[in-house]
Amino acid sequence: MERDFTKKKLRLGEQAMESLLFLAALFAIGIVVGIVYVVVSESAKFFAQVPALEFLTSTTWTPLFDNPQYGIAPLLTGTFMATLVALSVAVPLGLLVAIYLSEFAGARTRETIKPTLELLAGVPTVVYGYFALLFVTPLLQGLLRPLGIELPGFNLLSAGIVMGLMIIPYIASLSEDAMRAVPRSMREGSYAMGATRLETAFRVVVPAAVSGVVGAVILGMSRAIGETMIVAVAGGTQVQMVSSPTMQGATVTAFIAQVALGDIAWGTLEYNSIFAAGLALLVLTLFFNFVAFWLQRRYREAY
Amino acid sequence: MTAVDVETVRDITAQPTGLATRKFKDRAFVVWGIVATVIGLGTLVALVLGLMNDALVWPFAPFGESRVSSHFFLSFPSADPAEAGILSAWVGSLLVILTTALFAIPIGILAGIYLEEYAPKNPITSAIEIAVNNLAGVPSILFGLMAVGIFVQFLGNPTRWFSFLPESFRVAGADLFGQSILTAGITLSLLILPVVIVATREAVRGVPQEMRQGALAVGASKWQTTQHHVLPYALPGIVTGVIIGISRALGETAPLIMIGGLTFVAFLPITQPGDAAFQTIGVLDEYGAAVDPMAAESVRIDHDGVVVLPDFSEMPVEAGQTYDLPHGSTVQSVATWGDAVASWSPGHWLGSEFTVMPIQMFNWTSRPQAEFLEIAAAAGLVLLFITLLMNGTAIWLRYRLRKSIKW
Numbered sequence: 001m002e003r004d005f006t007k008k009k010l011r012l013g014e015q016a017m018e019s020l021l022f023l024a025a026l027f028a029i030g031i032v033v034g035i036v037y038v039v040v041s042e043s044a045k046f047f048a049q050v051p052a053l054e055f056l057t058s059t060t061w062t063p064l065f066d067n068p069q070y071g072i073a074p075l076l077t078g079t080f081m082a083t084l085v086a087l088s089v090a091v092p093l094g095l096l097v098a099i100y101l102s103e104f105a106g107a108r109t110r111e112t113i114k115p116t117l118e119l120l121a122g123v124p125t126v127v128y129g130y131f132a133l134l135f136v137t138p139l140l141q142g143l144l145r146p147l148g149i150e151l152p153g154f155n156l157l158s159a160g161i162v163m164g165l166m167i168i169p170y171i172a173s174l175s176e177d178a179m180r181a182v183p184r185s186m187r188e189g190s191y192a193m194g195a196t197r198l199e200t201a202f203r204v205v206v207p208a209a210v211s212g213v214v215g216a217v218i219l220g221m222s223r224a225i226g227e228t229m230i231v232a233v234a235g236g237t238q239v240q241m242v243s244s245p246t247m248q249g250a251t252v253t254a255f256i257a258q259v260a261l262g263d264i265a266w267g268t269l270e271y272n273s274i275f276a277a278g279l280a281l282l283v284l285t286l287f288f289n290f291v292a293f294w295l296q297r298r299y300r301e302a303y
Numbered sequence: 304m305t306a307v308d309v310e311t312v313r314d315i316t317a318q319p320t321g322l323a324t325r326k327f328k329d330r331a332f333v334v335w336g337i338v339a340t341v342i343g344l345g346t347l348v349a350l351v352l353g354l355m356n357d358a359l360v361w362p363f364a365p366f367g368e369s370r371v372s373s374h375f376f377l378s379f380p381s382a383d384p385a386e387a388g389i390l391s392a393w394v395g396s397l398l399v400i401l402t403t404a405l406f407a408i409p410i411g412i413l414a415g416i417y418l419e420e421y422a423p424k425n426p427i428t429s430a431i432e433i434a435v436n437n438l439a440g441v442p443s444i445l446f447g448l449m450a451v452g453i454f455v456q457f458l459g460n461p462t463r464w465f466s467f468l469p470e471s472f473r474v475a476g477a478d479l480f481g482q483s484i485l486t487a488g489i490t491l492s493l494l495i496l497p498v499v500i501v502a503t504r505e506a507v508r509g510v511p512q513e514m515r516q517g518a519l520a521v522g523a524s525k526w527q528t529t530q531h532h533v534l535p536y537a538l539p540g541i542v543t544g545v546i547i548g549i550s551r552a553l554g555e556t557a558p559l560i561m562i563g564g565l566t567f568v569a570f571l572p573i574t575q576p577g578d579a580a581f582q583t584i585g586v587l588d589e590y591g592a593a594v595d596p597m598a599a600e601s602v603r604i605d606h607d608g609v610v611v612l613p614d615f616s617e618m619p620v621e622a623g624q625t626y627d628l629p630h631g632s633t634v635q636s637v638a639t640w641g642d643a644v645a646s647w648s649p650g651h652w653l654g655s656e657f658t659v660m661p662i663q664m665f666n667w668t669s670r671p672q673a674e675f676l677e678i679a680a681a682a683g684l685v686l687l688f689i690t691l692l693m694n695g696t697a698i699w700l701r702y703r704l705r706k707s708i709k710w
Contacts, residue, residue: 017526021421024413028434028500031493035445038452093339100336115698117343122547122694123350124554126661127683130668134676135353165346172343196329219440226442228557229661233668253444253557260447260561266456278448282441289440 039282042275046070049269055276061239061255063270070273072280077242078156078249079284082231085160085245086167086224091217093164094171098213101172102179103187103201114173121169129233132162137234149246154236157245163230167220174219178212179205211296218292222285228253252281354687357680370681380663384674389682392663395484395564396553398652399659402488403552407495408545414496415503415541420529439497447561450490454480455562478654482563485653490558495548502544506537539704543697550693554686556661564662660686 047055050070058071097117101110136158141151151157182205190200206213236248237258250258256274264270356363358370378388418435422428457463459481461473468476479485510533518528610618610628620626660682667679 011524014524014526018421021413021417024410025417025422025431026427027410027414028431028438028496031438031449031496032434034453035441035449038449039445042448042452093342096336096339097343100333100340104333104336111702113340113344115702116347117340118698119691119694120343120347122550122554122690123347124556124661124683124686124690126554126556126665126668127350127354127687130664130679130683131350131353133668134357135349165343168343168346196325198329198332199325201332222440226440226444228442228444229665232557233665253442256444256448257557257560260451260563266451275448278445282445285440285442286437289437293436 035282039275039278042272043279046269046272046276050273050276059241063273068269070276072252072277074239074241075250075252075255075277076280078231078235078239078251079225079253081242081245081247081249082156082160082163082235082251083221083224085157086163087217087221089161089164090167090171090220090224094168094216094220095175095213097168097172098175098179099201099206102176103197103205114176117169117172119169120166123166125166125227125229126233128162128166129159129230132158132230132234136162144246151246152236152248154234154238154248155246156231156235156242156249156251159231159233159235160245162234163224163227166227166230167223170223171216171220174216175209175213178209178216181212182208215292215296218288218295222288222292225288226253226281226285228257232257252277256281351684351687354680354684357677358684359677360684370677371684375678375681380658384672384678387667387675387678389660389663389685392658392660392682393685395657396659398484399487399491399559399657400549400553402484402653403491403495404545404549406489406492407499407548407552410492411496411499411545411548412503412541415500416507416529416534418500419504419507420525420533435497435500439501442557443494443555444557444561446490446494447558449493450486450558450562454486454489455482459483459486481654482565482656483654484657486562487559487564487657487659490562491552491555494555494558495552498548498551499541499544502547503537503541506540506544507533509540510536539700543700543704546693546697546700550690550697553693554661554690556659556665559659559662560665563656565656565658 055070055072057073058069059073060069060071061074062069097113101114105113133154137151137153137155140155140158140161144151186204186208187200190204191197195203231251232254235251235254237250237254238248239250239255240247242249256277259271259274360369360371375388376393377390378386379390380392381387414431414435418428418431422431459477461470461477464473464476514532514536515528518532519525523531610620610626664679664682664686667675667682670676670679
């Protein structure tokens with residue numbers, strides 16, 4: 001019997017495989033839905049008892065007092081202070097490294113240094129926490145004492161500095177990628193006009209790569225906001241309005257971890273408060289991720 | 304047309320002013336760039352040397368005093384820092400990572416292949432891509448919050464399973480979830496899924512189109528093409544991503560704290576507390592907080608063993624007897640590896656409570672006694688060594704890949 005090869009056969013195996021692949025990909029949506037569902041539904045139980053206005057405007061977080069107050073502001077000031085310190089370490093250092101590797105260093109140096117720096121991003125954060133608490137804090141205490149500043153054993157300064165060291169590779173690596181994507185002809189045009197490498201870097205390359213650089217900084221910031229273990233180990237657990245990096249203070253993430261470590265029962269208002277804090281964290285990080293994504297889209301220059 | 308200023312013309316033809324200064328600035332910047340790079344690399348060196356110093360590793364302490372010893376790897380945690388070790392922590396980490404890999408590797412690779420080779424351009428595909436991109440930026444502690452809600456509180460509670468399922472099935476299922484190794488493994492696999500997916504996509508994208516066209520031209524089906532002609536060439540890239548993802552899971556602490564990883568586990572997770580072969584160990588810590596849900600001040604001993612009292616003196620105990628133990632006591636069973644093997648069953652270890660290396664290190668770091676900081680440093684050194692080794696391997700693989708394959 002002749003077989004008709006032009007006829008499309010229904011291949012069961014092919015179709016099953018395609019469905020399996022699709023289901024695996026669909027999993028990603030499932031995880032996002034799962035995170036949003038749990039955080040929102042448990043927060044709803046919290047907001048049924050605590051008015052959202054109090055959550056957003058009160059400046060005290062005292063769940064254990066007779067007249068409990070649930071204001072997210074102290075936790076947010078802790079998070080922002082630690083992030084600010086981290087960025088003031090990571091942005092200058094990360095960009096210096098990126099410009100140096102992209103515009104000055106030879107190919108061999110770049111190929112060696114970039115992967116070695118990326119090792120920093122692979123260090124477990126609990127090890128960084130230990131480093132912040134037992135190396136950086138004593139070091140800073142010694143440095144600041146002559147200036148008349150007494151640094152407490154737990155403080156956001158050393159946690160922030162170590163967090164900054166942790167995000168250097170993210171900022172350096174992503175910014176360097178953006179700078180290397182600037183076409184060679186633009187640099188050569190600048191050199192031909194008599195500009196030095198430094199002038200070319202700052203007036204031609206960085207402006208052309210600015211969307212990628214800003215995106216890298218925002219992604220690094222988002223990582224600092226969500227970092228838990230460094231601040232939980234070295235930043236302290238006292239929930240208070242933070243006005244100086246030398247103070248101790250809890251961040252949103254450190255507070256969540258601290259409650260989980262304690263023996264507060266599931267379903268109580270106190271336990272639900274960590275989901276409200278988690279919701280604030282989710283909104284914050286998604287917002288910054290979105291801004292980074294949008295910036296890279298909006299200001300991407302096509303060459 | 305504006306008249307050309309003669310002065311300007313003269314300026315251009317002459318030697319540019321301040322050339323020496325501009326060249327000096329250029330070279331000065333190189334110094335700053337090197338300083339910044341050295342600070343970054345110096346952090347890594349300071350981390351390793353600092354931990355070695357604290358853990359009394361040679362050459363920072365006389366040879367033989369190191370806290371990273373065989374005893375350290377083969378002992379359970381203890382109230383006595385000199386006796387304490389990371390046996391339950393590394394076994395726990397190993398089993399959690401095994402579970403993570405079993406979920407994350409196949410799902411991540413399949414999803415990556417779908418997005419690169421199969422996905423049509425439609426809203427569902429864009430939604431999946433947005434989800435993957437956003438998941439990579441979600442803080443790990445939020446994965447922990449999700450796991451508490453879904454795996455611990457929902458799936459870990461038999462009464463919340465579908466009521467038409469038989470009772471025994473619901474109980475057995477709920478036993479696997481809760482604060483278990485399975486829950487920890489699944490949670491970490493969700494966390495590293497974006498890493499595996501993105502690595503797979505990049506590796507698959509790097510395989511040239513001619514490879515596919517050649518296979519399709521001789522009559523291979525789409526999956527046959529993918530399986531035999533795309534995947535083998537994408538494999539090194541995928542392996543790189545998997546190693547980086549697994550190493551990230553190994554160092555992850557926050558989500559496991561959320562789902563209730565214990566800080567004091569003195570039984571091997573391959574058997575459950577109260578098993579025939581193993582005695583639940585660990586009663587109350589020195590602060591009087593219950594560190595084991597089965598703990599009580601009055602403890603019935605299932606196996607012959609030894610109780611280490613808070614003053615570190617030892618008291619032999621007999622099976623079947625009940626003892627009143629003071630806070631801070633540690634019960635150590637005399638169960639052997641043979642007993643452990645004999646009572647092995649996958650259901651047991653998947654549903655078992657656990658601790659992992661980062662949680663153990665975190666617990667020791669937050670204690671006030673200096674001796675605990677020494678073993679925290681030792682645990683950190685082990686953790687750092689493993690993760691740096693894995694990351695180093697991945698980076699080396701990627702480098703080799705870039706050099707050896709020229710399409």
